Amino acid sequence: MDLHARRADSFGAQAEAYAEHRPDYPVAAIRWALEPLGKTEQLDVLDLAAGTGKLTAGLVAEGHRVTAVEPNEQMLSELVRRVHGVRALPGHAEHIPVPDQTLDAVFVGTAFHWFDQEKALPEIARVLRPGGVLAALWIDTVPDVEWMAELENVSRSSVEDRREDPTGIITHPSFGPPEHATFPHVHRRESPEALVATTNTYSRMIVIDDEERAAINEKMLAFLRERPETSNGPFDVPLRSEVYRMVRVSE
Ligand SMILES: C[S@@+](CC[C@H](N)C(=O)[O-])C[C@H]1O[C@@H](n2cnc3c(N)ncnc32)[C@H](O)[C@@H]1O
Numbered sequence: 001m002d003l004h005a006r007r008a009d010s011f012g013a014q015a016e017a018y019a020e021h022r023p024d025y026p027v028a029a030i031r032w033a034l035e036p037l038g039k040t041e042q043l044d045v046l047d048l049a050a051g052t053g054k055l056t057a058g059l060v061a062e063g064h065r066v067t068a069v070e071p072n073e074q075m076l077s078e079l080v081r082r083v084h085g086v087r088a089l090p091g092h093a094e095h096i097p098v099p100d101q102t103l104d105a106v107f108v109g110t111a112f113h114w115f116d117q118e119k120a121l122p123e124i125a126r127v128l129r130p131g132g133v134l135a136a137l138w139i140d141t142v143p144d145v146e147w148m149a150e151l152e153n154v155s156r157s158s159v160e161d162r163r164e165d166p167t168g169i170i171t172h173p174s175f176g177p178p179e180h181a182t183f184p185h186v187h188r189r190e191s192p193e194a195l196v197a198t199t200n201t202y203s204r205m206i207v208i209d210d211e212e213r214a215a216i217n218e219k220m221l222a223f224l225r226e227r228p229e230t231s232n233g234p235f236d237v238p239l240r241s242e243v244y245r246m247v248r249v250s251e
Contacts, residue, residue: 003159007203008114011051012074014201019052019078021198023139023187025109029241030058032181033135034105036247043104046127048093049111053079053086055137059107060085067103069096094119098127105133112136112170125174130250135243136170139185142238147229151195154223155216159204166244175246183243186236192224195237 001009011018034040043064047056050068052075059066060083068083069091070076080088091097093108093115106124108115124134143149170178189195196217199205205213224230 003207004114006207007159009072010203010206011201012072014206015052015072015074015078017197018075018201019054019082021194022052022054022201023185023198023237023239025055025058025137025139026183026185026241027058027062029137029181029183029185029243030055030062030107030135032183033107033133033137033243033245036133036245037104037131044102046096046098046103046106048096048106048108048124049114050079050088051075051109051111053083055107055109056086057083067098069093069098094123096123096127100126101129103127103132104129105135108134108136110138112138112166117170121170121172122174125172125248128248130248132248133245134170134175134248135245136166137244138166138242140240140242142240145238147227148238150227151220151223154219155199155205157204157208157216158212159207161202161204166242170244170246174248174251176249178244178246181243181245183241185239185241187239188234188236189230190234192221192230195224195230196220198237 041063045059045064045066047059047066047068050056050070056066056068067087068079069089071092076088076090089097106128141148229235
């Protein structure tokens with residue numbers, strides 16, 4: 001298995017920690033994604049690559065009928081345990097276990113970069129009704145905050161974390177042009193240890209060996225325990241959610 005495939009499949013090893021330590025999504029981002037539909041209540045929505053249900057829970061809270069699809073067994077079990085009122089199905093973006101044209105929207109949270117886009121985009125187009133929306137969301141750190149930028153350097157592993165510009169990967173003739181918006185977000189962490197636990201749910205940390213991970217964790221903890229922004233009790237990690245939405249065109 002190549003590194004990309006190993007990383008895409010790595011999250012289950014940290015499923016419980018992922019559910020506990022990763023941030024959720026801003027509700028404003030979910031609402032903006034659905035704006036092209038006009039009616040934004042009680043929609044049939046798919047959370048594709050739903051993981052432990054971080055985005056699923058936000059969609060349920062907005063009152064939508066949600067199907068969650070996730071290939072990793074451990075991640076899907078966490079989702080079922082934690083998010084109720086959802087149809088949860090095993091499956092991949094390249095072969096979505098849902099009939100044609102049955103959905104108003106497909107959401108993808110921090111996962112589109114793991115898909116085989118040439119197969120996933122026609123599959124997503126297949127399950128969406130004409131006029132339906134594909135929304136690809138990411139949660140990113142805010143690099144212009146000094147302590148976050150320094151932490152990113154301290155926590156760098158031997159596996160690089162480079163992501164392509166999403167505008168390129170989500171363009172497809174079944175969809176109109178992607179629109180983009182950014183939403184500020186924060187993630188409250190109780191302690192330096194809790195932020196280190198969040199970092200340990202990133203695939204670039206999961207796939208490295210124990211020795212390298214332990215060394216990085218030690219460096220991160222020392223850094224966070226020294227910084228005035230993070231050393232004392234709860235603190236907010238500044239984040240942003242990048243959202244790309246595109247409308248399924250009629251054929
Ligand atoms: C970073 S997690 C995001 C999970 C969740 N959407 C969230 O926002 O917390 C990436 C997820 O993508 C899933 N994944 C990886 N490759 C996939 C594929 N080809 N099709 C569907 N899901 C995939 C992984 O199992 C993992 O749960």
